Every structure is written in structure tokens, then in C-alpha cells.
Amino acid sequence: MTLSILGSVAFDTLYTPEGNREKIPGGSAFYSSIAASYFTNPILISKVGGDYPSSYFKILNDRNINTENIQIDKDKKTFHWTGSYLKNINVAETLDTEVGVLAEFVPTLNTAAKSANICFCANNDPVSQRQALEQSNAKIKALDTMNLWINIMKDELEKTLSLVDILFINDTEIKMFTNEYTLLGAVKKIQKQFPNISYIALKKGEYGSTLYGKKEDEVFTSGAFPLELVRDPTGAGDSFAGGLLGYLENKTITWQTLKEALLFGTATSSFTVEDFGPDALLNTSKEKIEKRYLTLKSHLSI
């Protein structure tokens, strides 16, 4: 009964209007796991190089995140993403990607990782995502992806999508994937192509998110948590998914618990963007997340 999370554990170098950071800890599974750790003890599945500092491992272990499924290749380098938000704080521009160890990452899930209740493939190449999903005995399988894989590995991504129950995807990506120009048109096309996907959690950045179920009336929208200052949006989508799935992990999945989970994911990720890297996400608390959850809920009341 836990949540296993596959994805990148990485270095991030960032340029933002609020300042720059070099080789700070990042990665899709890193952010998702920290977000989920407010709700459960996630099992992280990834690979890093010999250059990944023990102090970054400590961040994860201090939060009871199981790191036994993180492979270490001492002779290679950790994935390193360099991005800029200088043109638009809401859109990451990739300046450089050193794939490092993730180029030849074949996940191997131990017994605990395999038997997790939920298996979440945070953004990573669709082949390694599928390898993890195929090993997993999870009741619920979820996946996040990004424009890169839609562009260069769409066939592989489609194979992997046929294995999941919950899809996390952003507004730009779902339009790109489906070649549709309305969000609902894109959602319907995904639902038709992948009848296995029961729920789509559509991420819309500063505009919040919408959850779509299979029934016509299963649509639920929340705004983003209103913030005056956004320092660094890196990891917002990963934290959203991690918080959402972390909240769900010990619950029966119903339309009601999914809606609650979407607000918890939104609340969790709102901390991520308030400071560079994982700093603000690490410094929040379950109580603070719950307070923002209630605020988000009040913004929907009518």
C-alpha cells in the first residue's frame, strides 16, 4: 500500500526573472516524490550518476522516500537540465539537456516497488515508463509526459499510454498529441484512442487544472492557487501529480476522491513555485497544504 514513482532525479540549472541557480536538485520523480511524501512514503525509481551528491539523497531519505530503486552508475553523469524562464515565467525554455545516465536507464523494481498500490510514471522517456509499468502490480497506473516524447517517440508513447488509468498532460501537449485545437476535442480523442484511460488530469499552469472522467458530467476545474509571486515554476506539474496521487494512495478512487485529490495536488504544487528548486515545497507542511486545499475549495463554492 504505497506509491511508486518512476522518473528523473536530476540537476537543474535555471534562469528566471527572480534570479539564477546552478545544478540544484530537480527531476520529475524528485519533485513528485517530495510532493507525495506529505501524504505517503513513496518509492522512487530512477538512475543517477556518480556525481549525484549524498546531500541530495539525504533530502529524499529525510522525508522517508524510499531510494532503494535508484540505480547509481558511478562512471556516468546525472541527468542535467538547463532551462530559462526569462522570456515568460510560465513557459520553460530548454537551453541544454545532458541526458547522462538516463540514456540507458532500464528500471528494475524491487518487490516493494512492484507491489505499490499506485504506480506513477512521472515524465521520462516512454520506453522506461513502459518497462516500469509492466513490472508493476499496481491497481492504478498513472503517467505524465511532455512535448519532447510526443515529438520524437510518439509510437512508443502510444504503446505506453495503453497501459495507464490516469493521464497527466498539459494543455499544449494534449493539443499537440491529438492535433485538436479545443481542450475538450483533444480529451475526447484521447478517450477514444485509449479506452483504458479513465481519468485525464489536464494541467494548465497558471490557469489551474481540469479533471475529466469518462462520463459527460465528469468535469471538474480548479484555478491555480492565487499567488502574487512566482519565483520558479520548475517542478510544478510534477508536484501537482505527486500531491494528487499521494492523497489518493490510501483511498478508494471515486470521482469525489479524485476531485479532492486534484485540489490537494494544486495546493501542494503552489508551494513549489514560490521559491527556487524544491526549497518551498520542502519547507511547507501537511497543515499548510490542507489550509490551501480549503482555500481552493472555498473559491469553488457557489
Next chain:
Amino acid sequence: MTLSILGSVAFDTLYTPEGNREKIPGGSAFYSSIAASYFTNPILISKVGGDYPSSYFKILNDRNINTENIQIDKDKKTFHWTGSYLKNINVAETLDTEVGVLAEFVPTLNTAAKSANICFCANNDPVSQRQALEQSNAKIKALDTMNLWINIMKDELEKTLSLVDILFINDTEIKMFTNEYTLLGAVKKIQKQFPNISYIALKKGEYGSTLYGKKEDEVFTSGAFPLELVRDPTGAGDSFAGGLLGYLENKTITWQTLKEALLFGTATSSFTVEDFGPDALLNTSKEKIEKRYLTLKSHLSI
């Protein structure tokens, strides 16, 4: 006890992925008035040229929209906007603007227009908007604007903004106006600069809208009505404001009625985008709008 609406009554020539239309009826006050006509009998304040066909006047009069305050200059041409949605269905690209009669438009409100309960300045130049607001005895004054006026007449717009209670503005425009990059940062700046503005209705196109009051907890977000097909988004924002204010016209304005009004505005404008020009907006009914209102409300329930 009615709603007076100042703004353009115009010709629109449109290029969209779903087809093109030449010199169809359009204009900010045209769309707002039709939307509002499902809730009240609005008084339209505008100016057209001798080329404006009586058949387009008939559209308005058939809906009990009072056209006595539409000036006609027989020797000049009606405002004509040519726009394209070919690059992005969600963003209008202006190809040509023939200002025509609106270049020298000085609104003169008759007694009925002056004594309307709500005065709404739909998008138009901020000087004519101010001239209308100064003549109006309305209890509630509302205004919509656009990037053009922020770019070329910001001083005039600021003077006009100091006269209004409710501001309609879109996400791009509010960031441009305030030079802020978060929506809440921009909202706070407007609220500080214009303490007279009690409510901001932030339009976010396909992402819906958010209403901000002055109190910290007065935030209310709705998604757009989910549609698979969008043929022509022209007039969506105008219909949103017209529907919202039309619903409010005979009500006491409270946070609760404003939230309801935002959903009614959203429901009304969702018809506008389903067909070219005002066709779908004209062919809907109060009952259909109410049905979409209830659907939107259900999408918020948790």
C-alpha cells in the same frame, strides 16, 4: 431599471480554420447587447455609418434592444474589423481596422440611457467610454477594454478606470497594463491603483474566468463551458460581459449574485463561439443558457 451598453456596432470580416465570413454583423456593444437581451432589455449606445443595413438593426430590435442611442452618420462608414484566427483559434490577429464613424464618436445618452441601473462600456476608446460614464446616473458602472487602448491611450484609460466599479479585462491585457507577470500580482496592482474598482472579472478565453473581489477570500474561478468545436471566438468576451451584467441588472449585487452572474456570462458566451458571428448566440434560448449554467455549476461542486 435596465442596462445601457456603449461600444462598437460594426462589420466583421473573419478568417478561421472553419471558414471565412465577410462583413457580418459584429462589434463589442452588438454582442454584449444580444447576450444581455436574454436577461433584460438593454439600451445600446453607439454610432454607425450610412452603410449599416437595416437588416442588422432588425436583429437588435427583434430582441427588444433599444437602438435610439445609436447615432447614424449617413456620409461615413461603419467601423469594420478584419481578423484572422488561422494561426491560433484562441487568439484574434487583427488584419485591418477601418475605424469609420467611430473616429469621431461622442456618445449622447438620452434620459432612458442615463437612468439605466447599470452602465457598461464595452470595448471602445477610453475617451468615449468616459463621456458615457459621465452622463450616466447608473449605480453600477462597468468597463471592458483591450490591448490597443493600453498601448496607445493608457493615460486616458486610467482616467476612465477611475470611474468604474467592475472591470472586465483579459489575462494578457492585465499583465500588459500592470507590467506584472502573475495574475494575482496584476489584480492587486489594479486594486491598489483604482480603489473604486470593487470587482475584476478576469477573462481567460478557453481557460474560463476568475472573479476577484476586494476581500482576500473573494476569488471565484470557473472553467469555460467545455466545447468540442469552436468555430469563431469573435464576441466571446463581449457576450460574457453582456450575459454577466444582464443577469445582475435586476439583482442586488453581492458576492453571491456576482458568482452566479459569472457562470451565466460564461454560459451565454459559450453559445457565441459555436458558430460564426452572432448566429449561435441569436439562436439559443434562456432555457439553454440556464442549462449550461447548471452544468458549469455542477463542474464546481465538491
